[in-house]
Amino acid sequence: MDSPAAVEAADVVKVYGHGDGAVRALDHVSVAFPTRRFTAIMGPSGSGKSTLMHCLAGLERVDSGQVRIGRHEVTRLSDAALTRVRRDHVGFVFQSFNLLPTLSAEDNILLGLRLAGRDPDKQWFDTVVDVLGLRARLGHRPSELSGGQQQRVACARALVGRPDVVFADEPTGNLDSRSGAEVLGFLRASVHEFGQTVVMVTHDPVAASYTDHGVLLADGRVASHLQRPTADAVLSALTSLGA
Ligand SMILES: Nc1ncnc2c1ncn2[C@@H]1O[C@H](COP(=O)(O)OP(=O)(O)OP(=O)(O)O)[C@@H](O)[C@H]1O
Secondary structure: OOOOEEEEEEEEEEOOHHHHHOEEEEEEEEEEEEEEOEEEEEEEOOHHHHHHHHHHOOOOOOEEEEEEOOOOHHHHHHHHHHHHHHHEEEEEEEOOOOOOOOHHHHHHHHHHHHHHHOOOHHHHHHHHHHHOOOOOOOOHHHHHHHHHHHHHHHHHHHHHHHHOEEEEOOOOOOHHHHHHHEEEEEEEHHHHOOOOOOEEEEEHHOOOOOOOOOOOOOOOOOEEEEOOOOOHHHHHHHHHHHO
């Protein structure tokens, strides 16, 4: 039986613009992302992947429907309460790393917790840093790190607070295939060995093959699901959607 959902969208509609120019980016989307699972959101360009991730993460408001993160129904929250839920319960990994250039790797990893007034769990910090191979790089600034190392710092930053869910938006988009494989291997290990929950938006069938489950979007709707997707299965599913 599936474990309870870490994040859930119920009948979500998101429309950009008005009148003739309106775009229905999400058209009654219902999807649940179970805890301790690595899920890929896939689909052709313009199918609504980023919009869904932004709505799930509380970065954008929905027009109708509900979004729940853990026990928080985010669609009901004020902006201030939503900011707190994001800060305390959600981790992010972006394609462009988004590290602060003047801070060391260690300070980047810990910044979110410090801003929230939370003490890091030293043992968990050490685990994350060691699994990501960052121990010798903690004093380096982002400009002194390779792209793969910067993305590993971003993964550590996302996970150090043990969020309910980590959203990764094309996390390997700016990496060579070896660095990309390391980051994907870590995200998978964070789920299977450390019990985290990761939702990743990706175009890349190989990246999707690291996940447990794929949700395919087309025209703002859930088109299909793939269990334990292989790169070939993803490719043929995307091809059948005209991607
Ligand atoms: N801020 C916005 N204003 C107007 N339209 C938008 C906005 N953001 C997204 N859209 C439209 O909503 C639809 C879904 O966009 P979205 O970026 O979610 O797709 P995507 O699947 O992530 O695409 P890609 O793979 O190209 O990044 C598209 O038609 C897009 O043009």
